[in-house]
Amino acid sequence: MGLSIRGLVKSFGKHRVLNGIDLDVHDGELFVILGYSGSGKTTLLRCIAGLEKVDSGKIYIDNIDVTNLPPGRRSVSMLFQNYVLYPHKTVLENIMMPIEGEPDARKRAIDMAEELGIRDLLDRYPSQLSGGQQQRVALARALVRRPRVLLLDEPLSNIDAPQRISARRFIKDLQRREKITTIYVTHDQIEAMAEADRMAIMMEGRILQVGTPEELYYDPANKYVAAFVGDPPMAIIDGSVLGLKGTIGVRADDVIIGQGPYEGVVDAVEFIMGRYLVHIELGDYEVRGYSNQRLKEGEKVRFNILKFKTFEE
Numbered sequence: 001m002g003l004s005i006r007g008l009v010k011s012f013g014k015h016r017v018l019n020g021i022d023l024d025v026h027d028g029e030l031f032v033i034l035g036y037s038g039s040g041k042t043t044l045l046r047c048i049a050g051l052e053k054v055d056s057g058k059i060y061i062d063n064i065d066v067t068n069l070p071p072g073r074r075s076v077s078m079l080f081q082n083y084v085l086y087p088h089k090t091v092l093e094n095i096m097m098p099i100e101g102e103p104d105a106r107k108r109a110i111d112m113a114e115e116l117g118i119r120d121l122l123d124r125y126p127s128q129l130s131g132g133q134q135q136r137v138a139l140a141r142a143l144v145r146r147p148r149v150l151l152l153d154e155p156l157s158n159i160d161a162p163q164r165i166s167a168r169r170f171i172k173d174l175q176r177r178e179k180i181t182t183i184y185v186t187h188d189q190i191e192a193m194a195e196a197d198r199m200a201i202m203m204e205g206r207i208l209q210v211g212t213p214e215e216l217y218y219d220p221a222n223k224y225v226a227a228f229v230g231d232p233p234m235a236i237i238d239g240s241v242l243g244l245k246g247t248i249g250v251r252a253d254d255v256i257i258g259q260g261p262y263e264g265v266v267d268a269v270e271f272i273m274g275r276y277l278v279h280i281e282l283g284d285y286e287v288r289g290y291s292n293q294r295l296k297e298g299e300k301v302r303f304n305i306l307k308f309k310t311f312e313e
């Protein structure tokens, strides 16, 4: 049950955008795909929704092969990155659009609005709503058909930073309540980690690792995931600069600055939320660690590394 993807390949002309994607999203799960811009996230969602024809591979929803079904027969709803509400229609009319003409359309739309806490906005027009309210209307419209799978493409991109935390919570709570299998795409890792039951890292049309946010953060499968996950991500260095073997990944939180067996030069210092992130130069590499004091750029500093991860080449 849920969603399964096997060997999905999609090219635009000569440009292969999806390079053989295998993915299993469990029934009722909130699954996040995190990747840089251009990694193919939106294209993957569009393939699942049936808006792009795949070159090869299969897509199954609840064990049914939907690869060649038209969008309307897949029970998938997609909330686009720049979702558009119809400006000349009221909130109620916007929500009703996907079920126009169906039995009880009005009642179903009102029930959905009730569930999303926007019942008192039904007679307003989109221009009379805040960004967060517009997002809820778009979500109501996406859910009013009660799809099996909900696809969210950067759903917070239209929302101002101060409202993001509550909007994030809102989506997670709604998803939990509805237990709807959801794929949520973002390039923002704080958002990804906050929302995900499990998540995948996508790069250049490939899935590099799937796991819980904790697994990806503490145990990245390779140096590419390690160099991407975390803010800042692990510093990836050739261990020999510290007398260690192999390629190693070091998290800033695991570096103690001021004492220890290693020495480097302070390359840069950034004030970040109450402490200083110190970039320590080690020849061609750098490690990063936190300090309570503003160290001087160019000064030598001793440090220790409490733990690190070794990667195969």
Ligand SMILES: Nc1ncnc2c1ncn2[C@@H]1O[C@H](COP(=O)(O)OP(=O)(O)OP(=O)(O)O)[C@@H](O)[C@H]1O
Pocket (backbone or CB within 6 Å): 012, 017, 035, 036, 037, 038, 039, 040, 041, 042, 043, 044, 187
């Ligand atoms: N219809 C199209 N025709 C040609 N190339 C396309 C088309 N749609 C997407 N691409 C290309 O495919 C690649 C992946 O795009 P996609 O939008 O899937 O990435 P993304 O990870 O969602 O990025 P973003 O976060 O910027 O939306 C990009 O290089 C893009 O230019």
